[in-house]
Amino acid sequence: MANEIIRILLVEDEDPHAELIQRAFEDQNPEIQLQRVKSLNEARAARQLQEPTLIIADWRLPDGESMELLPNHHDPLATPIILMTSYGNERIAVEALKSGALDYVVKSPESMLDMPHLAQRALEQWESRAERVRMQKALLESEAQFRLLAENASDMIARLSTEGRMLYVSPASKTILGYMPEELVGTLSFDMIHDEDRARIKELFKRAPINTTYTVAYRARHKDGHYLWLESSARAISNRQTGEITEVQSASRDITERKHAEEALQQAHNQLRDAYEKTIEGWVRALDLRDRETEGHTQRVTELTIKVASRLGFTEEELSHIKRGALLHDMGKMAIPDEILQKPGPLNETEWEKMRQHPVYAYDMLSPIAYLHPALEIPFYHHERWNGSGYPHGLKGEQIPLSARLFAIIDVWDALCSDRPYRKKLPRDQVISYLQEKSGSLFDPKLVELFLSVIDSENL
Numbered sequence: 268m269a270n271e272i273i274r275i276l277l278v279e280d281e282d283p284h285a286e287l288i289q290r291a292f293e294d295q296n297p298e299i300q301l302q303r304v305k306s307l308n309e310a311r312a313a314r315q316l317q318e319p320t321l322i323i324a325d326w327r328l329p330d331g332e333s334m335e336l337l338p339n340h341h342d343p344l345a346t347p348i349i350l351m352t353s354y355g356n357e358r359i360a361v362e363a364l365k366s367g368a369l370d371y372v373v374k375s376p377e378s379m380l381d382m383p384h385l386a387q388r389a390l391e392q393w394e395s396r397a398e399r400v401r402m403q404k405a406l407l408e409s410e411a412q413f414r415l416l417a418e419n420a421s422d423m424i425a426r427l428s429t430e431g432r433m434l435y436v437s438p439a440s441k442t443i444l445g446y447m448p449e450e451l452v453g454t455l456s457f458d459m460i461h462d463e464d465r466a467r468i469k470e471l472f473k474r475a476p477i478n479t480t481y482t483v484a485y486r487a488r489h490k491d492g493h494y495l496w497l498e499s500s501a502r503a504i505s506n507r508q509t510g511e512i513t514e515v516q517s518a519s520r521d522i523t524e525r526k527h528a529e530e531a532l533q534q535a536h537n538q539l540r541d542a543y544e545k546t547i548e549g550w551v552r553a554l555d556l557r558d559r560e561t562e563g564h565t566q567r568v569t570e571l572t573i574k575v576a577s578r579l580g581f582t583e584e585e586l587s588h589i590k591r592g593a594l595l596h597d598m599g600k601m602a603i604p605d606e607i608l609q610k611p612g613p614l615n616e617t618e619w620e621k622m623r624q625h626p627v628y629a630y631d632m633l634s635p636i637a638y639l640h641p642a643l644e645i646p647f648y649h650h651e652r653w654n655g656s657g658y659p660h661g662l663k664g665e666q667i668p669l670s671a672r673l674f675a676i677i678d679v680w681d682a683l684c685s686d687r688p689y690r691k692k693l694p695r696d697q698v699i700s701y702l703q704e705k706s707g708s709l710f711d712p713k714l715v716e717l718f719l720s721v722i723d724s725e726n727l
Contacts, residue, residue, distance in 0.1 A: 271298065272298055272300060272320075273298055273299045273300070273320045273321070273390070274300050274302065274317065274319040274320045274321075275292070275299060275300070275301045275302070275319060275320065275321045275322075275323060275386060276302050276304065276310065276313055276314070276319035276321070276322045276323070276324075277289070277301055277302065277303040277304070277323050277324075278303075278304055278305075278306075278307070278309075278310045278322065278323070278324035278325060278328065278333055278336070279303065279305070279323075279324075279325045279351075280305045280306065280325065280328055280329055281325070284325070284351075284374060284379060285303050287376065287379045287380065288301075288323070288379050288382050289301060289303065290380075291379065291380045291381070291382050291383055292382070292383055294383075295383050299383075302319070305328075305329070306328050306329050306330045307328050307330045307331045307333065307335060307336070308330055310322070310324070310333075310336060314346075318346055319346060320346070320390070321346070321347050321348075321349070321386055321389060321390055321393075322336060322346055322347070322348040322349070323348075323349045323351065323382065323386065324336055324348060324349070324350055324351065325350075325351050325352070325374075326350055326351060326352035326353075326363075327352070333348075333350060334350075334362075334363065336348060337363075337367045337368060344397055344400060345367065347369045347389055347390065347392075347393040348367070348368050348369060349368065349369060349370040349371075349372060349385060349386065349389050350363045350368045350370070350371050350372070351372045351373075351374050351378075351379075352371075352372075352373060352374065353373075353374045354373075369389040369392055369393055370385060370388075370389050372385060418437060418438060420437060420439060420518070421439060421442075421520070422437075422439060422518040422519060422520045423436065423437055423439040423440050423443045423444070423518070423519045423520070424436075424437035424439070424516075424517070424518050425437070425451075425456070425516070425517050425518075425519070426514050426515070426516050427456055427514060427515040427516075427517065428514060428515075429512055429513070429514065429515070430455070431455055431456045431457050431469075431472060431515075432453065432454070432455055432456070433451050433452050433453065433454055433455075433456055434452065434514065435448075435452065436448040436451045436452055443495075443497070443519065443520070443521050444459070444487065444488075444489055444490060444495075445489050445490030445491055446490050457469060457472075459487050459488045460485055460486070460487055460488075461485065461486035461487070461488070461494055463486070464485040464486055467483075467485070468483065468485055471483055472501075472515070479502065479503075480500055480501070480502045481500070481501060481502075482498060482499070482500045482501075483498070483499055483501075484496060484497070484498045484499075484522060484526070485497060485499070487519075495521055495523040496521070496522045496523045496525075496526040497519045497520065497521060497522065498519065498520055498522045499517045499518065499519040500517065500518050500519075501515055501516065501517035501518075502515065502516050502517075503515050504516060543638055543639075547591060547594055547595060548594075550595065550598060550601075551565050551566075551594050551595070553601070554597060554598065554600060554601060564597075564681055564682070564685065565593075565594060565596070565597065567681050568593055568596070568674070568677050568678055568681045569590060569593040569594050571677050571680075571681070571727070572589060572590075572593045572673065572674055572677050573586060573589065573590055573593070574721060574725070575673060575677065575717065575718055575721050576589050576670065576673060578717060578721065579669070579673070579717075585641075588641040588642045588670075589642070589645065589670050589674075591639060591642035592642040592643065592644055592645030592646060592670060592674070593645055593674060595629065595633060595639070595642065595645075595646050596629075596645050596646050596649050596674065596678070597625065597629075597646075598628075598629040598632060598633060598646055599624070599625030599626055599627065599628030599629030599630075599632065599646065600625045600628075601628070601632070602624075602625065602628040602632070603621065603622060603625055603628075604621070607621055607622060608622075623650070623658045623659060624659065626646060626647050626648070626649070626650055626658070626659050627647075627659050629643075629646035629647065630643060630646065630647045633646060644668040644670050644671050645670055645671050645674045647671070648660075648662065648667055648668055648671035649671045649674045649675050649678060650675070651663075651666075651667045651671060651672075651675070652675070652708075652709045652710070653667070653672070653707065653708060653709055653710055653711050653712075654708045654709065656709070657675075657709075667711075672710070672711045672714055673711075673714050673718070675709075675710060676702065676710050676711075676714055676715055676718050677718065679701075679702070679710075680698060680702065680718070680722075683697075683698045683701065684698055699719060702715050702718070702719065703715065703719075
């Protein structure tokens with residue numbers, strides 16, 4: 268009540284007593300305004316004009332007892348009253364306090380001079396009590412609003428203890444789970460969760476942050492025994508004063524149809540992906556049949572590329588794209604004429620110019636397929652070289668995508684380690700020497716080092 272006017276109504280018919288109390292208040296701060304009346308009728312008239320902050324009233328007055336000023340039905344928010352009497356009587360004191368008086372004072376010079384202190388204490392008690400009443404009223408209103416919403420919601424609303432026991436369940440439980448609310452109250456919510464989902468939900472329930480809403484999907488058992496998918500949004504509620512979690516509130520809905528649709532969509536996606544993979548395998552097989560001198564090369568370089576790439580921290584999804592790129596790296600050779608592709612001897616400059624276009628042909632063939640876009644780095648760039656001497660773009664250094672820089676090393680490794688119609692394969696140590704020699708010029712030196720460590724550890 269700081270900086271507020273405190274209006275005190277003093278109801279006292281005896282002038283000496285009134286003067287003593289008025290004198291005690293004279294030294295108080297100017298926010299206190301004291302008004303004196305001599306009877307119940309005057310007190311009622313004063314209250315009609317303006318309700319005081321506090322009433323200090325003598326017990327017996329010329330026109331009755333000041334008990335009449337006490338609030339009906341002990342209204343805790345009614346104007347607080349301090350009763351005074353010249354006769355100490357325990358029965359009267361108990362009756363006064365039970366009827367709603369904040370204090371009961373036996374008149375004496377000391378008690379009347381101490382009246383400002385008694386008034387301050389009474390007002391503090393009243394304010395504390397009023398705050399509790401307001402909080403209780405707000406809590407009841409909040410509870411009523413919660414129940415109104417919960418009882419009419421299509422989602423199943425629940426209040427859970429910190430151990431997961433159901434304290435309240437809305438009527439939607441009958442529609443969703445087949446149980447009446449009274450069948451669920453008092454039961455442990457985790458008992459209804461599928462065995463495969465229970466540990467995950469328990470862990471989330473235990474570590475969920477306070478006042479943060481989290482949403483989770485899981486399988487719950489219907490009353491008839493079958494399982495359905497629920498999606499629950501839950502929030503831990505804490506005590507404002509202590510910060511301790513008091514309960515968890517949740518709203519759950521049946522998402523079984525949505526889950527089935529998602530599973531059907533995922534199945535269709537998997538089937539489409541499998542169809543793409545089979546198509547890629549068919550293309551690679553067709554290329555092997557056309558260019559028999561490199562038969563088996565594609566499978567070998569693909570397996571080795573994945574083995575080395577896994578050491579570079581690529582994700583599973585990225586490794587899948589690298590695998591497709593490795594399988595399709597020579598796809599552009601489908602556009603190279605047979606007389607060039609299958610020529611037993613060295614190619615002339617015109618033929619080489621045509622052959623160097625096969626990365627571009629691969630890109631032109633594969634880029635219209637959105638599914639293969641992330642896999643195009645290797646087919647398009649695997650003939651680029653670290654020093655910029657490669658083709659078709661003459662990229663250098665880290666301008667060349669990492670997967671293509673790695674594949675370039677493995678492609679040359681396999682080519683030199685394999686028999687070709689125009690030459691025999693080179694010994695392993697000579698191929699290693701060649702890669703070491705070209706490290707930093709044709710090939711990324713760090714990747715050459717990594718590749719050689721892998722083939723050494725794998726004994727390849």
